[in-house]
Structure formats: structure tokens, C-alpha cells
Amino acid sequence: MKTSLLSLLVFYGVHSAMAQQDPIIELKEVIVSDSRLERFSNGVKVDTLKDSVLQRTDGSLTKTLLFNSNIYFKENGYGMVSSPSFRGTGASQTAVIWNGINVNSQLNGQVDFNTILPQSVDKISVRSGGGSTQYGTGAVGGSIHLENTLDFNSEWKNRLQLGYGSFSTRNLTYKTKVGTEKTALGLGIGHIASDNDYKYLGTSNKNENGSFSNSSFDMNFGVLLSSSHLLKLYHTTFLGDRDLSGTLTAPSNSNYQDINSRSLFEWVNFKNNKVQRVKAAYLYERYKFFQNKDSDQFTYGKAESFIVNYDLKYEFKNAAINGILDFNTIKGQGTSIQQANRNLFATTILFTHNPAKSLNYGINLRKDWVNDYVSPFVFAIDGKYDVSSTYAITINTSKNFRIPTFNDLYWEGSASGNSDLKPETSVQGELGQIYAKKGFSTQLHLFYISSKDLIQWLPDNSGIWSPVNVQSVYQYGLESRIALKHKFDNDNNIESQISYAFTRAIEKESSKQLIYVPKHKVTHSLAYHYRKWGVVWQSLFNGKVYTTSDNLQELEGYFLANCLLEYDMAKILGSSLKTTIRINNLFNTNYQNVAFRPMPNRNIQLQLNFKF
Amino acid sequence: MKIKNVVLALALGFLFTACNKEDDDAMAPMGTYDNGILVSNEGPFSNGTGTVSFISEDLTTIENSIFNAVNNADLGNVVQSMGFTDEYAYIVANVSNTLTIVDRYSFESQAIISQGLNNPRYFLYANGKGYVTNWGDPNDVTDDFVAIINLETNSVSGTIPVDFGPEKIIVHDNNIYVAHQGGYGQNNSISVIDSQTNEVVTTILVADVPNSMQVDSNGNLWVLCGGKPSYTQDETAGALLKINTGSNIVEKTLAFDTTEHPNFLELDGSKLYYFLNGGIYSLDTSDTGLPSQSDMQDLNFYTMVVDDGKLYGTDAKDFASNGSLIIYDLDSKEQLGTFNVGIIPGGIYFN
Numbered sequence: 001m002k003t004s005l006l007s008l009l010v011f012y013g014v015h016s017a018m019a020q021q022d023p024i025i026e027l028k029e030v031i032v033s034d035s036r037l038e039r040f041s042n043g044v045k046v047d048t049l050k051d052s053v054l055q056r057t058d059g060s061l062t063k064t065l066l067f068n069s070n071i072y073f074k075e076n077g078y079g080m081v082s083s084p085s086f087r088g089t090g091a092s093q094t095a096v097i098w099n100g101i102n103v104n105s106q107l108n109g110q111v112d113f114n115t116i117l118p119q120s121v122d123k124i125s126v127r128s129g130g131g132s133t134q135y136g137t138g139a140v141g142g143s144i145h146l147e148n149t150l151d152f153n154s155e156w157k158n159r160l161q162l163g164y165g166s167f168s169t170r171n172l173t174y175k176t177k178v179g180t181e182k183t184a185l186g187l188g189i190g191h192i193a194s195d196n197d198y199k200y201l202g203t204s205n206k207n208e209n210g211s212f213s214n215s216s217f218d219m220n221f222g223v224l225l226s227s228s229h230l231l232k233l234y235h236t237t238f239l240g241d242r243d244l245s246g247t248l249t250a251p252s253n254s255n256y257q258d259i260n261s262r263s264l265f266e267w268v269n270f271k272n273n274k275v276q277r278v279k280a281a282y283l284y285e286r287y288k289f290f291q292n293k294d295s296d297q298f299t300y301g302k303a304e305s306f307i308v309n310y311d312l313k314y315e316f317k318n319a320a321i322n323g324i325l326d327f328n329t330i331k332g333q334g335t336s337i338q339q340a341n342r343n344l345f346a347t348t349i350l351f352t353h354n355p356a357k358s359l360n361y362g363i364n365l366r367k368d369w370v371n372d373y374v375s376p377f378v379f380a381i382d383g384k385y386d387v388s389s390t391y392a393i394t395i396n397t398s399k400n401f402r403i404p405t406f407n408d409l410y411w412e413g414s415a416s417g418n419s420d421l422k423p424e425t426s427v428q429g430e431l432g433q434i435y436a437k438k439g440f441s442t443q444l445h446l447f448y449i450s451s452k453d454l455i456q457w458l459p460d461n462s463g464i465w466s467p468v469n470v471q472s473v474y475q476y477g478l479e480s481r482i483a484l485k486h487k488f489d490n491d492n493n494i495e496s497q498i499s500y501a502f503t504r505a506i507e508k509e510s511s512k513q514l515i516y517v518p519k520h521k522v523t524h525s526l527a528y529h530y531r532k533w534g535v536v537w538q539s540l541f542n543g544k545v546y547t548t549s550d551n552l553q554e555l556e557g558y559f560l561a562n563c564l565l566e567y568d569m570a571k572i573l574g575s576s577l578k579t580t581i582r583i584n585n586l587f588n589t590n591y592q593n594v595a596f597r598p599m600p601n602r603n604i605q606l607q608l609n610f611k612f
Numbered sequence: 613m614k615i616k617n618v619v620l621a622l623a624l625g626f627l628f629t630a631c632n633k634e635d636d637d638a639m640a641p642m643g644t645y646d647n648g649i650l651v652s653n654e655g656p657f658s659n660g661t662g663t664v665s666f667i668s669e670d671l672t673t674i675e676n677s678i679f680n681a682v683n684n685a686d687l688g689n690v691v692q693s694m695g696f697t698d699e700y701a702y703i704v705a706n707v708s709n710t711l712t713i714v715d716r717y718s719f720e721s722q723a724i725i726s727q728g729l730n731n732p733r734y735f736l737y738a739n740g741k742g743y744v745t746n747w748g749d750p751n752d753v754t755d756d757f758v759a760i761i762n763l764e765t766n767s768v769s770g771t772i773p774v775d776f777g778p779e780k781i782i783v784h785d786n787n788i789y790v791a792h793q794g795g796y797g798q799n800n801s802i803s804v805i806d807s808q809t810n811e812v813v814t815t816i817l818v819a820d821v822p823n824s825m826q827v828d829s830n831g832n833l834w835v836l837c838g839g840k841p842s843y844t845q846d847e848t849a850g851a852l853l854k855i856n857t858g859s860n861i862v863e864k865t866l867a868f869d870t871t872e873h874p875n876f877l878e879l880d881g882s883k884l885y886y887f888l889n890g891g892i893y894s895l896d897t898s899d900t901g902l903p904s905q906s907d908m909q910d911l912n913f914y915t916m917v918v919d920d921g922k923l924y925g926t927d928a929k930d931f932a933s934n935g936s937l938i939i940y941d942l943d944s945k946e947q948l949g950t951f952n953v954g955i956i957p958g959g960i961y962f963n
Contacts, residue, residue, distance in 0.1 A: 412843050
């Protein structure tokens with residue numbers, strides 16, 4: 001189904017006007033618990049996904065962000081490798097931050113957004129724009145922050161979610177949290193599996209080799225040793241086992257298994273206006289790729305990171321200053337990487353100041369020393385001015401980087417890594433306006449990014465593929481959003497949100513739009529609740545994307561809608577059971593976000609949500 | 613999604629057909645795509661389809677995606693190469709594991725073989741049968757084979773297990789020579805298959821990475837070996853070898869420097885051509901040493917062919933957009949034409 005942008009805007013216009021009577025924010029700019037994200041990003045756009053959005057999600061992080069952010073996702077078929085394009089940048093220019101730690105793969109610099117189960121975290125924030133000073137490599141287009149929260153002084157809470165639906169898709173999430181005055185414990189398990197054998201609309205074929213089974217385990221624990229000492233422990237392990245879908249023109253019989261395990265130990269000391277933290281983390285990633293899943297031949301790659309981090313912050317009346325020393329030692333190995341080692345030492349200074357109640361600015365500086373490449377000095381400056389109690393202006397500029405990965409530097413085999421690579425660097429600026437009053441908010445952000453030395457794999461004179469710092473690009477665009485919430489009475493409430501993003505991503509030499517970056521993306525959601533019943537509408541429009549760098553071939557744009565019907569079945573003694581029927585791809589749209597890789601037809605999922 | 617291309621191709625096809633009908637030559641063309649150059653384009657790596665482009669012999673017209681235009685279908689992922697009989701063209705789609713058979717002059721699809729191939733590379737017609745080299749799993753050194761194609765039933769009728777990484781394939785008399793370049797690794801041998809028994813009769817040891825072969829008018833097999841590239845940590849020199857096809861013995865070895873990795877051996881008359889570090893070099897089959905001077909420099913070819921004093925080279929550009937075919941006169945070194953073809957043009961053939 002193809003919908004023109006015009007009719008779409010008319011359609012959305014009607015909804016927005018209707019909902020304008022009174023409003024709220026689905027994704028609002030909030031003060032978040034991650035101390036740095038809260039304290040040192042005042043002039044930066046940070047959106048936190050609401051809890052209701054997280055609980056409604058029935059799939060991967062891709063699906064959550066697809067309908068709730070401006071990010072475009074390239075998925076090699078549903079559930080397969082999924083890479084984001086944030087503000088027109090690539091997958092390795094988007095950082096994923098797990099409880100404050102950058103967890104992008106050391107091997108390819110990316111995070112596959114289908115290897116994160118959103119139910120396993122308590123809070124997801126989308127921080128737009130550059131953040132290398134605070135979060136390191138890849139925080140160029142933006143960063144996604146996954147946080148687990150510790151609930152002290154909390155009674156025992158359990159949540160069990162069970163789902164079943166089309167293509168034998170079944171999922172299970174169980175989360176339990178308990179806290180005393182001095183301790184907090186959270187445990188979670190997640191599992192999603194599917195035969196994923198959806199029809200390729202318009203053909204007689206189906207997704208033959210796309211079944212997957214993903215599981216995760218999470219644990220977080222905190223203990224207050226005294227009023228000034230806090231110990232925290234976070235852990236997550238993800239296990240993925242996926243058959244990799246073929247394309248319309250090629251069958252596949254391959255399989256991909258991956259493990260991501262992350263552990264973080266943190267000690268915090270509070271003393272008057274001084275906060276000290278010591279963090280120690282261990283990250284482990286490994287993949288196995290079976291070209292032929294019936295054979296026991298596979299290729300693999302793995303990496304281990306040890307991170308030690310010392311963080312000292314002083315809070316003053318109108319200001320705060322934070323210094324961070326960070327030491328990482330990373331080892332990589334695999335079929336095509338003999339043995340790679342990296343030692344990285346980073347120094348960061350963050351400063352924020354409120355000269356007046358309505359005015360805030362921040363300055364961040366960072367320099368890394370690394371054994372296998374030269375890292376640039378980077379900075380970020382941001383400011384926020386509250387013009388009135390409802391209207392604010394933000395501004396920021398930053399320099400950011402993306403480092404060469406182990407694959408880029410050390411690959412051997414069918415191609416060759418290049419040890420002379422330098423990091424990609426980019427400078428950018430953003431101007432934002434936010435208007436918010438009770439039940440209504442709107443915002444508009446304009447951005448510009450200029451990047452150079454982008455790493456591209458190209459063959460040399462003798463036909464050997466190797467990465468080089470060759471490309472220069474610039475991106476500019478706007479992101480806008482209107483959100484509304486209205487409670488008619490105790491039985492009736494409505495929430496709605498519409499966002500629109502315009503993105504140009506241009507290769508400097510050819511002046512062509514980068515491939516797989518849509519110029520237009522619109523998302524819309526509408527939730528209406530009446531007593532125990534709820535109806536939720538989620539939709540998006542993706543503009544066309546080019547699939548070749550000369551912009552001669554393209555994928556046409558598409559409109560997608562999901563519809564959910566929710567019913568609160570019981571509320572007895574503090575426990576509740578909510579039933580949800582979800583229809584994905586309501587209009588049976590035949591669409592692809594990567595060429596020749598069809599996405600699912602209309603499908604139905606049933607969810608049961610127990611809270612006790 | 614490629615509707616623009618299809619429309620364009622159809623429009624060009626129509627014009628070209630119209631042209632052809634006007635000039636009635638003595639030799640009537642055997643189809644729309646008679647008398648011209650065919651370029652096979654791999655297409656995007658991980659998804660999508662390869663295509664075939666046609667350029668008329670007089671270099672005045674070009675038509676892209678001719679298979680799609682004629683058959684309203686895709687050829688498959690990574691169109692690696694084409695092979696020919698008098699009547700038909702056999703198009704190898706590497707990732708799709710298919711061999712598409714078309715009338716070589718009309719490009720009308722005849723059949724598709726999708727069973728029995730695994731990572732197919734090159735097609736050869738010999739002794740009434742077809743032979744297709746297959747890598748199997750490119751990391752597995754034991755599952756490589758040559759598929760035997762029954763050209764009556766258009767199906768794989770048997771397989772010949774061979775050494776690791778069979779790539780280029782050429783025939784002389786009853787002997788089929790298969791160069792083992794080596795999949796994702798490197799290898800250094802030539803298998804000799806008897807086309808009557810379909811058995812490997814002998815294996816000839818050559819230098820590392822035999823990447824191209826030619827048979828000269830005296831029946832000598834010339835094998836160009838690229839040597840192991842530097843990233844293997846075991847860099848070896850390229851070599852040009854002359855093999856006596858009667859005895860299957862290496863008669864002459866012309867060695868390159870260790871850091872020299874030549875490719876694309878071509879034969880035009882008695883002259884051999886190859887590509888090295890952006891230059892074109894030539895020597896006569898009777899020469900006793902390698903040339904020290906290049907004929908042309910500063911070229912960047914994804915593949916090249918020499919025919920009748922002309923050099924045909926492709927530029928794959930950034931590998932994510934349409935490439936081009938550039939034609940040079942080897943005497944004057946002048947460009948005779950540049951044509952925008954499909955994505956990653958990897959094969960050049962004459963129809």
C-alpha cells in the first residue's frame with residue numbers, strides 16, 4: 001500500500017487537531033537517573049520512552065524505536081541483523097550505552113538492535129546528536145541509553161508477560177524487583193522465539209530460513225553500606241540463535257549465534273558536595289556464523305573488554321565539575337583476526353553552570369590515548385535558556401569521533417584490514433525549541449553534522465579489499481514533534497503524539513543522498529482508554545530511500561500501522577492481568593527497508609500481562 | 613523499486629530494435645543482442661540482483677538490464693560470470709546458486725538450474741556438456757567440486773570433487789583445466805579433467821593463486837598466478853607459467869617480484885596481456901622474459917579483456933552504484949568509448 005505524503009499529513013492533521021483540546025507527552029524531555037545523562041546534557045535533546053511504551057513492546061529494541069523515534073532501521077528481514085541510521089549517519093555512528101558504558105561491538109563498531117530485548121531494561125533514552133565527550137566512539141548521530149534502575153524501599157513486585165501469535169511467535173518476560181531500606185535487587189529473564197516464516201507478499205514464497213530464538217538474563221543489585229557508600233552490580237547476558245533469512249533473489253541456509261555478556265561493578269562514595277565513583281566492567285561478545293547450518297564449519301569472532309573508570313564530581317551551588325579517568329584493555333580474536341589488543345586511556349572533564357535560574361550551559365572536553373591509532377581531542381558545548389516557564393531554547397555544538405574497529409584494522413583472509421586508519425571525526429551543531437505546558441508539548445530541532453575521514457572498504461589496485469579513510473559527508477535536517485494528553489474524566493483518557501523528521505545526508509564529492517537514509521519519516525501514536533478498555537494505534541511513514549550511491553535505484557516509501565486492543569481483566573489485591581491483542585501491519589503493506597528483503601505481512605499477537 | 617531502470621531499458625530496447633531493422637546487413641543478426649558486447653554486472657553484494665548490459669558492436673547504443681527487460685524477472689544475487697554455447701548463454705548467479713540459461717541472441721529465458729550448485733563460479737562448454745566450478749563453503753577446503761551439466765535436460769547430472777577453490781575453467785581438446793585460486797584462502801594448482809571420463813587425470817602444481825588462463829594457437833596453456841597478497845603475512849611472488857598441454861608439464865616460469873600481484877591474463881593473436889599495479893603489460897608468447905615497461909598506466913579495472921587490438925576494462929566505482937565499461941585502442945591508447953553499465957561489472961563477453 002502506498003500513501004502519498006499529502007494525504008498522510010491531512011490524516012495526521014485531523015488527529016492532531018482533534019486531540020489538541022488537552023494533551024500530554026508520550027516521549028518527554030526528562031531528567032533521567034543516569035547521573036551524567038541528567039546532569040551534563042541540558043542543552044541536548046534527550047527523549048525517554050515511557051514505561052507503557054516499553055511494556056507494550058512485543059519484540060526487539062528495533063521495533064520499540066521504530067515507532068517511537070526518528071531513527072531509520074535497516075533490517076535484513078524481520079528479527080535479522082538490524083542497523084540504525086540516526087540523523088542520516090550509519091550504524092557505527094550510533095552508540096549504545098548500557099548503564100553508562102559504551103557497548104558497541106569492538107569487532108564491527110555496531111550494535112545489532114535485534115539483539116537487545118527492551119523488556120530487560122527499565123528505561124530507554126534516546127540522546128540525539130554528538131556525545132563522544134561523555135560516551136566515546138560512535139556517539140555521532142546520537143546514542144541510545146539502556147538503564148536498569150534500583151528500587152530501594154520497594155515491596156516485592158513481579159511482572160510476567162506471555163505472548164503467542166502468528167508465525168508461532170512466542171515470548172516470555174519475567175521481572176521481579178524487591179528493595180529494602182539498604183538493598184535493592186532486580187532479576188529478569190526474557191525469551192522470544194519465532195518460526196518467522198511469513199509470506200513474501202506478492203510472491204508465492206515465504207521467509208524460508210528466518211527462525212530465531214533469543215534469550216536474555218538480567219540482574220541488578222545495590223547495597224547501601226552506609227549513608228555515604230553505595231555498591232552496585234549490574235549484569236546482562238544475551239544469547240541469540242538465528243537462521244539468517246535469504247533475499248528475494250537468493251536462498252539462505254546460514255545461521256548466526258551470538259552471545260553478549262556485560263557485567264558492571266560500581267562503588268559510589270558521597271561526601272558533602274563530592275561524589276566519587278569507581279567502576280569496573282567486563283564485556284564479552286562472541287559470534288559464530290555458519291554459512292551452511294547443516295555443516296559444523298563456522299567462522300567466529302570474539303572480543304573481551306576490561307574497563308576501569310574513576311569518576312570524581314564536585315557539586316557547587318550553581319555548578320558542577322566532573323573529571324573522569326577511564327582505562328580500557330580490549331582483546332579480539334577470530335577466524336579473520338589473529339590476535340588484536342588495544343589499550344585505551346581516556347580523560348574527560350565535564351562542567352555545567354547555571355549563572356541564572358533560567359540559564360544553563362555546559363562544557364565537556366575529552367582526550368584519549370590509544371596504542372593502535374591517534375585519537376582526536378573532542379569537545380562539546382551546550383546551553384539552555386528558559387525564555388518562560390513553558391518555552392525553552394537549546395543550543396549545542398560538539399566534535400565527535402568513531403574509532404576504527406578491530407575488523408577495520410586487523411582483518412585477514414578474504415580481505416585485508418588497514419593498520420594506518422585514523423578515527424572518523426565530525427563536528428556538528430543543533431538548535432532546539434521546546435514548548436511545553438500541562439498536557440501539551442511541541443518541539444523543533446535543527447541539526448547540521450559534517451564528517452570526514454569516514455571509513456569505507458574498497459579494493460586496491462590488485463583487487464584486495466581494504467578499508468580507507470575516504471569519504472566526507474554532511475547531514476542536516478529537522479526533527480519536530482507534537483504530543484498531547486487529555487483526561488476527559490476518570491473513565492476516559494487520550495494520548496497522542498506525532499513526529500516528523502526531515503533528513504538530508506549528502507556525500508560531499510558526488511552531492512548525492514547517502515543510501516538507506518529516508519528524507520522523510522513520520523511516526524504517530526494514539527492511545528485511548530475507556531474504563532478497562534484501551535485502543536492503541538501506532539503508525540509510521542518512511543519516505544523512499546536510495547539503494548545505490550548514484551541515487552539511480554530506490555525503495556519506495558511505505559506506510560505501516562499497528563493496532564492494539566487492551567483489556568484489564570482483573571485487579572485483585574494489588575495484582576492485575578491485562579490482555580492485549582496486537583495486529584501488526586494492519587493494512588498488509590508489502591514493504592522492505594533493505595532491498596530484496598521483504599518484511600512481514602499482517603500478523604496477530606496475543607499478550608498476557610500479569611503484575612503481582 | 614527498479615521501475616525506472618526497467619522503463620529505461622525497455623525504451624532503449626525498443627529504439628535499438630527499431631534501428632536494427634533498418635540496416636539490413638549481409639549477415640542478418642540472430643536476435644536483438646547479436647553483434648555486440650555483453651557485460652555481466654554482479655549487482656549489490658548482500659541483496660538484490662545482478663544484470664547484463666548490451667553494447668552494440670559499433671559502440672552507438674547501450675541497453676542495461678537486458679535479461680529483466682526481456683523476461684521481466686531478476687537473474688539473482690551476484691551474477692559472477694557467463695559461459696556460452698553456439699546457441700545459449702549460461703549465466704552464473706553465485707549467491708543465488710543458480711545457472712540461468714538464455715538464448716544468447718534474444719536473451720529469452722530457457723531454463724533455470726537451481727539444484728546441485730553451491731557457490732558456483734564459472735561455466736564452460738566442452739564435449740557436449742557444461743561444467744561449472746563450485747566453491748561450496750568458501751572456508752571449507754574439502755567440499756569443492758565441478759558440476760557436470762546435462763545440456764539436454766538442463767540439470768546437474770554429476771559432480772567431480774576437486775581441490776580447494778576452483779575458479780576459472782578452460783578447455784583444450786579433451787582436457788579441461790581448472791585453476792584453483794582458493795576460495796577465501798589461497799591455493800596453487802590446476803586440475804586436469806578428461807571431458808570423456810569426467811575424471812581428474814592429473815593435478816599440476818603452479819605458483820600461488822592462479823587467477824587466469826589462456827590457450828595459445830600452439831596449444832600451450834598459459835597460467836597467470838597472482839601470488840599470495842601481503843595481508844596473508846606470507847606474501848609470495850606472482851608468476852606467468854607456460855604448460856605443455858600434451859604432457860601437462862610446466863615448461864616455462866616467468867617470475868614477478870614478491871610484491872607484484874598480476875591479474876587478468878589475456879591473449880590477442882600471439883600477444884599476452886596482463887594487469888599489474890594499474891598498468892597494462894604485454895609480451896609475445898615467444899618472449900623469454902617479462903616486460904619491464906607497461907603499455908598503459910594509471911588504470912583501475914575490476915575486470916578486463918583484450919580483443920582485436922582493443923582493451924575493454926570495467927570500473928566498479930564505489931561498488932554501490934552503476935559502474936562503467938571503458939574501451940581503449942591499444943595502439944593509439946585512445947579511449948573509444950565509455951558506457952554506464954550495471955552495478956559491479958565483472959564480466960565482458962562478445963556476442
